[in-house]
Amino acid sequence: MEVSRIGLGCIVLFTELEPSITVTEQNLADRVRYILRSNIFDAAELERLRREAVPSSNENATTEGAVAEQVAEQPAHVDAAVNTPVVADSNDDGTFTQELEIEQMRSTLEEAIMETRSTPLENRPRLPRIALSKRNRAVVRALNPMLVTYLEASRDLCETDSILFGAALAVCRIIGAKLSTAGRTTGQSSAIPAWRTRIEERIAKARALIGRLICFRSGNTRPRIVRTVRMAFAGTNVSLSQPDIMQKLTERIDDLKQRIAAWGKRIRRYTERSTRFNQNRLFQSDQKRLYKSLERPMVSGTGPVPNQADTVAFWRGLWSEPVNHNEGPWMEVVASQCASITPMDPVTITPDDVAEAVHRPRTGKVRDSTGCITTG
Known part of the structure; x- marks a missing residue:
């Protein structure tokens, strides 16, 4: 019965649009089943087709004429198969409600586009992911024809981007989606994952509970401390008046410490895994950048750079002046043990030796910024 009523309304509408095409009963049934499965029409449109196909006994000719007039007065820029997501009541004026909703959507779209044009890119709100539902798709299909005027008047790509972002913002406001007040982050995002935040909150709460349990074990019986201890043992058979309460407190503290360690x-496992993943990916794309990231950061001073004369005088004062050290008796023992060792021949390094060593550096070894070696 449901298929027949909807099918009759569809065939009446199709016959009015295409009077030269003959539609058979089998073709009608197949098309109606396809319409119901694919959700082409929303609830308001299906209800209108039902009323046109099989009017109820209390509906008179005036009501039928009003329904036909409503269908004829629908806005031209909104497709007949895609109405607004608001379902009008059967006793209300459906066309008036739909036109009112369309005007509200148009006003929301215009406000969102104007707001987006005057907002810098980094200050725009972060749009949430919208659920794929009939109502949300109907809102998007109703707003799409309204964008034609704005897109045709667009002068450059930045303005087109503002129009599209404003349309997305209008959709979120119409369906009531929650928008983030914080602006977009430029560069690499440093946001902490939600699961890590939850774990860190658990660790903080566990540490606070450990501190209060230790205070109670030390003899602190303030009402707030006692209340926290009772909450820590809630759901167990442990009572604060039993003789082995100190042992139970110690066991509870050890259990919390083990949970914090876990x-x-x-x-740490997530951090190490993330570091390995990023390093492996960077090794495939840019090995030089990876090696630089593995090196220790250079510590640079904030004062004036010393000249060559001051540098030579500083190190010459440390290494050229003889120094008499007051050695302990253990030095005599070491000297007597090393007396039988043959001293090594003195090594003299010449500039030719250094040039030969740096002539063919190994993989990963580079020259300095000047490309030469200077000797003092």
Whole structure:
């Protein structure tokens, strides 16, 4: 019965649009089943087709004429198969409600586009992911024809981007999606994952609970401390008045410490895995950048750079002046043990030796910024 009523309304509408095409009963049934499965029409359109096909006994000719007039007065820029997502009540004026919703959507779209044009890119709100539902798709299909005027008047790509972002912002406001007040982050995002935040909150709460349990074990019986201890043992048979309460407190503290250690290991495993993943990916794309990231950062001073004369005088004062050290008795023992060792021949390094060593550096070894070696 449901298929027949909807099918009759569809065939009446199709016959009015295409009077020269003959539609058979089988073709009608197949098309109606396809319409119902594919959700082409929303609930308001299906209800209108039902009323046109099989009017109820209390509907008179005036109501039928009003329905036909409503269908004829629908806005031309909105497709007949895609109405607004608001379902009008059967006793209300559906066309008036739909036109009102369309005007509200148009006003919201215009406000969103104007707001986007005057907002810098880094200050735009972050749009959430919208669920794929009939109502949301109907809102998008109703707003798409309204964008034609704005896109035709667009002068450059930046303005087109503002129009499209404003349309997306209008959709979020119409369906009531929650928007983030924080602007976009430029560059690499440094946001902490949600699961890590939750674990860190658990660790903080566990540490606070450990501190209060230790205070109670030390003799602190303030009402707030006692209340926290009772909450820590809630759901168990442990009572604060039993003789082995100190042992139970110690066991509870050890259990919390073990949980904190497990949560910390979980965070470290994620950090190590993320570091390995990023290093492997960087090794495939830019090995030089990877090697630089593995090196220790250079510590640069903030004062004036010393000249060559001051540098030579400083190190010459450390290495050229003889120094008499007051050695302990253990030096005599070491000297007597090393007396039988043959001293090594003195090594003299010439500039030719250094030039030969740096002539063919190994892989990963580079010359300095000047490309030469200077001797003092």
